[in-house]
Amino acid sequence: MITQSERAEAQRSAETFFERAGIVLTPEERARIEVADFGLSDLGRQGLELVTYVNTERVCAKELVLFPRQTCPEHRHPPIDGAPGKEETFRCRWGEVFLFVPGPPAEDPGAHPPVEPAENRYTVFHQIHLRPGDQYTIYPDTPHWFQAGDAGAVVSEFSTRSRDEFDIFTDPDVERATRIAAE
Amino acid sequence: MITQSERAEAQRSAETFFERAGIVLTPEERARIEVADFGLSDLGRQGLELVTYVNTERVCAKELVLFPRQTCPEHRHPPIDGAPGKEETFRCRWGEVFLFVPGPPAEDPGAHPPVEPAENRYTVFHQIHLRPGDQYTIYPDTPHWFQAGDAGAVVSEFSTRSRDEFDIFTDPDVERATRIAAE
Numbered sequence: 393m394i395t396q397s398e399r400a401e402a403q404r405s406a407e408t409f410f411e412r413a414g415i416v417l418t419p420e421e422r423a424r425i426e427v428a429d430f431g432l433s434d435l436g437r438q439g440l441e442l443v444t445y446v447n448t449e450r451v452c453a454k455e456l457v458l459f460p461r462q463t464c465p466e467h468r469h470p471p472i473d474g475a476p477g478k479e480e481t482f483r484c485r486w487g488e489v490f491l492f493v494p495g496p497p498a499e500d501p502g503a504h505p506p507v508e509p510a511e512n513r514y515t516v517f518h519q520i521h522l523r524p525g526d527q528y529t530i531y532p533d534t535p536h537w538f539q540a541g542d543a544g545a546v547v548s549e550f551s552t553r554s555r556d557e558f559d560i561f562t563d564p565d566v567e568r569a570t571r572i573a574a575e
Numbered sequence: 576m577i578t579q580s581e582r583a584e585a586q587r588s589a590e591t592f593f594e595r596a597g598i599v600l601t602p603e604e605r606a607r608i609e610v611a612d613f614g615l616s617d618l619g620r621q622g623l624e625l626v627t628y629v630n631t632e633r634v635c636a637k638e639l640v641l642f643p644r645q646t647c648p649e650h651r652h653p654p655i656d657g658a659p660g661k662e663e664t665f666r667c668r669w670g671e672v673f674l675f676v677p678g679p680p681a682e683d684p685g686a687h688p689p690v691e692p693a694e695n696r697y698t699v700f701h702q703i704h705l706r707p708g709d710q711y712t713i714y715p716d717t718p719h720w721f722q723a724g725d726a727g728a729v730v731s732e733f734s735t736r737s738r739d740e741f742d743i744f745t746d747p748d749v750e751r752a753t754r755i756a757a758e
């Protein structure tokens with residue numbers, strides 16, 4: 393849960409990251425920057441700011457902001473009604489991102505899970521380090537999580553249709569829908 | 576047909592447009608900027624420069640450059656083997672683009688077909704004017720063409736799988752594959 397003023401502050405901060413990355417949003421898009429706390433009430437450490445450009449039956453494109461060291465919790469995109477799950481490519485535009493997927497764990501990772509104990513919440517530790525111009529494609533049903541470096545990050549996401557409500561998070565405390573509290 | 580040196584010059588010029596738009600490419604991507612003259616040997620007026628970021632079975636993302644007043648000729652993306660044709664969203668990042676689709680013709684259009692007579696090459700004249708942050712989605716099998724304004728343009732394209740070789744151009748002289756001539 394976040395308050396209305398926390399959301400407004402996060403939106404304004406996200407706007408400054410988009411500006412640094414040279415990404416132009418329309419006034420309508422700036423007004424609807426989504427602030428996701430994943431129900432964890434810990435936005436600065438576990439959260440994501442995003443604008444969805446397009447999300448049709450077949451194609452989705454989003455622009456993501458991660459504040460410094462902010463983490464998007466581990467999750468995967470399962471098949472839905474017999475259709476394959478979401479496939480997504482992350483392309484770093486500004487800052488840097490540490491993306492973790494299944495595979496040999498990094499010996500000296502650039503990021504660590506934001507919570508302790510992490511055991512049942514973070515399970516994949518193969519690191520993909522993305523700097524501006526770098527990208528990585530995540531195929532359906534693949535667990536993944538990512539954290540920005542010390543300066544934060546702006547990341548473009550190109551994907552199939554996005555249906556966030558079907559995402560499966562490893563952390564049982566996550567709720568994908570952010571609740572906004574009165575002050 | 577274009578010469579190797581024309582291609583190299585167009586690649587260098589496209590790089591400067593990406594830089595102006597704040598878009599970071601890797602050295603590998605810069606080296607493979609595609610220069611398309613559509614077989615018309617008239618690159619400055621009819622052509623396109625692009626980088627394909629990703630093109631899987633399901634998702635494609637590209638970054639396009641149009642030089643000042645350069646036109647991508649009218650074409651459509653038909654169904655292939657029973658699958659629906661390509662769906663694509665154009666998002667203007669820098670400069671401006673005049674995109675034309677079926678519908679009531681613009682009374683005072685911002686761009687005109689680059690060739691005369693245009694009759695059998697350009698058939699749709701409903702104008703969509705895209706400035707930075709503006710976007711438009713083109714559904715399958717919809718004829719469309721676009722031209723940059725006087726400063727040129729940088730445009731992101733988010734789409735389903737791209738199979739350019741199946742595109743149907745209105746102009747019978749177009750060949751999608753660009754041939755590179757020896758000097």
